[in-house]
Amino acid sequence: MSGNAVDEQMVLSGVSVAGTNEFGEKDDRLHNVNLTIAPGEWLYLVGVNGSGKTTMARLLAGLYEENLMGTVNRGFAGESASPIVLQQPKAQLFGESPREEVRFALEWRELAPGSVKARTAEALEMTGLTELADLPWEKLSGGQLQLAAIAASAASRTPLIVFDEVTSMLDDANRKIVLETAEHIHRSGSAVVWVTQRLDELKPDFRVAALAGGRIIFDGNVRKFLYGETGHDSLCQSSGLRVPYLATLAMQLRQLNQLQDPLPVTAEEWRKVMGHFAGADSTARYT
Numbered sequence: 425m426s427g428n429a430v431d432e433q434m435v436l437s438g439v440s441v442a443g444t445n446e447f448g449e450k451d452d453r454l455h456n457v458n459l460t461i462a463p464g465e466w467l468y469l470v471g472v473n474g475s476g477k478t479t480m481a482r483l484l485a486g487l488y489e490e491n492l493m494g495t496v497n498r499g500f501a502g503e504s505a506s507p508i509v510l511q512q513p514k515a516q517l518f519g520e521s522p523r524e525e526v527r528f529a530l531e532w533r534e535l536a537p538g539s540v541k542a543r544t545a546e547a548l549e550m551t552g553l554t555e556l557a558d559l560p561w562e563k564l565s566g567g568q569l570q571l572a573a574i575a576a577s578a579a580s581r582t583p584l585i586v587f588d589e590v591t592s593m594l595d596d597a598n599r600k601i602v603l604e605t606a607e608h609i610h611r612s613g614s615a616v617v618w619v620t621q622r623l624d625e626l627k628p629d630f631r632v633a634a635l636a637g638g639r640i641i642f643d644g645n646v647r648k649f650l651y652g653e654t655g656h657d658s659l660c661q662s663s664g665l666r667v668p669y670l671a672t673l674a675m676q677l678r679q680l681n682q683l684q685d686p687l688p689v690t691a692e693e694w695r696k697v698m699g700h701f702a703g704a705d706s707t708a709r710y711t
């Protein structure tokens with residue numbers, strides 16, 4: 425691994441990680457992956473179980489992987505490992521309360537002792553945990569534990585932070601809070617890799633990389649991933665992931681010539697489409 429200029433892209437070239445599949449046969453966990461991430465970018469990483477998301481997430485976070493081939497240049501993310509937030513927050517909590525957790529994370533990253541207190545308070549505030557900061561874990565809900573793990577990961581303001589299916593155990597309300605917190609971290613300048621199997625979390629006009637069997641099968645715009653192009657199945661449909669109900673509806677309406685590309689994704693875009701339908705336009709679109 426090499427390179428650490430702050431404005432340099434992270435580049436994975438021809439990366440393979442050898443492993444074994446569930447039958448004990450030799451099988452690459454990642455196979456000949458090429459991927460670049462720009463400073464401050466938001467990248468969704470999607471794929472079914474076993475497609476290689478966590479292997480890729482760990483690699484991007486700069487964690488050691490055995491049997492790695494190819495080159496990884498972490499560019500703006502630097503040489504030291506980036507924080508990675510996991511599906512099960514309990515697996516990564518070391519402290520005894522949110523405040524202690526954040527403090528430990530900052531001390532581990534060797535932040536100047538004079539700044540630790542203020543930075544801890546700021547991370548707790550951002551995640552809405554100020555009131556709960558000194559409670560022991562058993563008094564917090566699963567969503568609050570996840571927010572504490574995120575506070576600890578975000579406090580050091582690293583140039584990259586990786587979220588590996590952090591919403592999969594959460595209800596809709598907590599999922600929204602966690603996602604908004606990640607978006608806040610992104611707006612403050614960190615690049616974010618957001619691993620998920622829930623396609624309804626994807627925002628249009630962001631970038632998504634889809635993995636299948638350890639290979640990147642798509643790397644591009646979310647809307648294109650969800651909808652492909654007129655007359656063609658989208659890669660999302662063949663990825664094995666659950667296609668959101670509204671995306672299925674949009675494609676069916678397109679097939680019936682009731683809806684034109686670009687198809688709607690967000691609630692706001694759907695509202696515009698519904699306006700067209702209410703006005704009895706022959707073919708609706710949101711633009």
Ligand SMILES: Nc1ncnc2c1ncn2[C@@H]1O[C@H](COP(=O)(O)OP(=O)(O)OP(=O)(O)O)[C@@H](O)[C@H]1O
Binds near residue numbers: 444471474476478
């Ligand atoms: N430490 C390991 N050694 C060998 N093979 C592994 C190891 N960890 C995972 N694998 C295999 O590598 C493949 C990719 O696993 P990975 O955990 O990256 O997938 P994933 O997409 O994150 O799956 P999930 O959605 O279940 O979290 C799987 O076939 C898995 O069995």
Ligand SMILES: [Mg+2]
Binds near residue numbers: 478
């Ligand atoms: Mg995983």
